[in-house]
Amino acid sequence: MSSMAIKTLGKFIKPGIFDKGTGALLPEAYKKFYKEWKLTEPTAVHYIPEEGKFRRDEVTGEVRPIQNHPIPVIYPKEAHEQMWGGEGIVQGFQIRDWRRRRVPHFWMPHLKRSVVYSEVLNKYISVVVTERTISLINSNYGFDHYLLKTPACDLKALLPLTLKRKILQELEKGCPTYQNEPDKQKEVYNKYKQYLSAYTSEEIEWYGYSFPAACKKIEASIEAQNKPVPLKHVYRTQLIEKLKEAGIKETTEEVAVGSATTWLNKINPFAKET
Amino acid sequence: MWKALMKLGPPLAKSDVLLSSEHLLHQQLRTTFVVKRRIKPFLAKQGEPPKKLKTRHYLYDLVKNTNVEKKSDIEVILTSFVEDLGNMGDKVTVRPNYAYYHLLLPGLAVYATPENEAKYKNTETTNVRHFSSPRALHVIKALSRISLSIIMNKDSPWTLQPWHVKTSFRKCGFIVPEYAITMPKREIKGPNLDLEGKEFYIIVTVNKMETVKVRCQIRHWSTDITNRLPYNEEFWKKPTELLFADDELAKVETTKID
Structure with a gap:
């Protein structure tokens, strides 16, 4: 038993989001996505990580271990409707002059509205992007390749993750957008089908949802499964069955509904008496 | 009117904003930044989570700004004749922004992947217009x-x-x-x-x-100047x-x- 396990042996482990409430009902497929999204270390965008395990000081010859502390990055809620390509807001301090006290500074990503083209969906999408997103699309040879190759921890925002799910769903169906051009449909499918092997059908269905959205989704599905039957329907059938058992004639006959015998007709004084 | 305005604020020439020797770029530049900590955070013990960061660990120096750096050209394969650039199937090296907005998004070119290179290898036979030169x-x-x-x-x-x-x-x-x-x-x-x-x-x-x-x-x-015909202006x-x-x-x- 490792030393870490011994330390946590008698301790109370705080329940996580998947241990309580609706979170506990979520399928393993969503948990896998969530792990890929939130619990994987993203690529370093705003700092250059040091390589290797140890470093020797050039002057003193002292050996020290290398531990990379990622720079904390802020992702505001607006980022979820845009595509920042892994960038975020860096909040920190600057010393602009050696005579001055440090001053707080926000390093903001440069945003611009642009267009991306998804070949699988055959759609041009107007989105707010950063320069980094465009260069990533170029280096990955296309928007679809970029989304499908990049893990969720690097896409970060919900917009690209949702688009990734839609693209995967489209691929799973065999690109129905190109129904009228079978050659093109086959070509596009063959181009991107390699990415389908990483996911099962359920994983694709649960990909790219935020935790509250996933909870809502599963709640809706549970509600749809056990839809409450009105008690009047239950009692009516029970009554009819009882009457049938008793052998009453009217139960077997079909009762005419609507037509001339509605209650409104009976009240109408001008109606012709038949 | 101008007198009243002058009273409201100091005249522009006198204000030290424009005349100061200090550079003006203290305001936020809205671009991609790569930063570096000036003071290294504490080392964590083996097998333990990293130690908490102090305020001094948030003091950053700018290493580089990738938005200002010149981006390298990219290679694309044209899918139709583009004026001043080339015929269908030609592999051209262009600036990335031009390639993205003027060639790739309108569908005039595709990325120069190995598959695309094989696909657009023999385009002379297709019935697409070819010109003798890009110009x-x-x-x-x-x-x-x-x-x-x-x-x-x-x-x-x-x-x-x-x-x-x-x-x-x-x-x-x-x-x-x-x-x-x-x-x-x-x-x-x-x-x-x-x-x-x-x-x-x-x-x-x-x-x-x-x-x-x-x-x-x-x-x-x-x-002979006297024998010349008068100039016909804007004859075209x-x-x-x-x-x-x-x-x-x-x-x-x-x-x-x-």
């Missing part, structure tokens, strides 16, 4: 637009030769070799003031492949009559300009 269409467009004035002598006799046309082209900035010029079948002789300002067509062959009809007008010119805008009523070259089919 060919540009030249054709320019030549079809101009009205070439061929300046001939008013005093001594001449017969119109290709070298006359070549010289006139050179005066307009077009270097046209003589073999590329197709003259009208009927001879044009002068000096004849009936020819003055009347249009006829010649055909120019670009790179021995594309053909274009060029409008020409004969203008008489004399070395005025409608003129044809020199030959049934000009054969006017009916010849030439390379289409879309």
Whole structure:
């Protein structure tokens, strides 16, 4: 038993989001996505990580271990409707002059509205992007390749993750957008089908949802499964069955509904008496 | 009004904002930044989570700004003829922004992946328009637009030769070799003031492949100043009559300009 396990042996482990409430009902497929999204270390965008395990000081010859502390990055809620390509807001301090006290500074990503083209969906999408997103699309040879190759921890925002799910769903169906051009449909499918092997059908269905959205989704599905039957329907059938058992004639006959015998007709004084 | 305004704030020239020796870029630059900690955070013990960061660990120095750096060119394969760039199937190296917004998004090009290279290898056989050179269409467009004035002598006799046309082209900035010029079948002789300002067509062959009809007008010119004809201003805008009523070259089919 490792030393870490011994330390946590008698301790109370705080329940996580998947241990309580609706979170506990979520399928393993969503948990896998969530792990890929939130619990994987993203690529370093705003700092250059040091390589290797140890470093020797050039002057003193002292050996020290290398531990990379990622720079904390802020992702505001607006980022979820845009595509920042892994960038975020860096909040920190600057010393602009050696005579001055440090001053707080926000390093903001440069945003611009642009267009991306998804070949699988055959759609041009107007989105707010950063320069980094465009260069990533170029280096990955296309928007679809970029989304499908990049893990969720690097896409970060919900917009690209949702688009990734839609693209995967489209691929799973065999690109129905190109129904009228079978050659093109086959070509596009063959181009991107390699990415389908990483996911099962359920994983694709649960990909790219935020935790509250996933909870809502599963709640809706549970509600749809056990839809409450009105008690009047239950009692009516029970009554009819009882009457049938008793052998009453009217139960077997079909009762005419609507037509001339509605209650409104009976009240109408001008109606012709038949 | 201006006096009142001056009272409200100090005049611009006196304010130290513009005259200060300090640079003005203290304001936020909205670009991608790579930063570095000035003070290293505490080392964590083996197998334990990293230690908490102090305020001094949030003191950053800017290492580089990737938005300001020049991006390298990218390679694309054209899927149709692009003016001044190349034919279908040509692999061209262009600036990334131009490639993305003007070639890749409109569908005029694809990324130069190995699969695309194999796909667009033999495009000569396809029935897509090919031009002899990237600039060919540009030249054709320019030549079809101009009205070439061929300046001939008013005093001594001449017969119109290709070298006359070549010289006139050179005066307009077009270097046209003589073999590329197709003259009208009927001879044009002068000096004849009936020819003055009347249009006829010649055909120019670009790179021995594309053909274009060029409008020409004969203008008489004399070395004697008193004998010269008055200058016809903006003659290319005025409608003129044809020199030959049934000009054969006017009916010849030439390379289409879309």
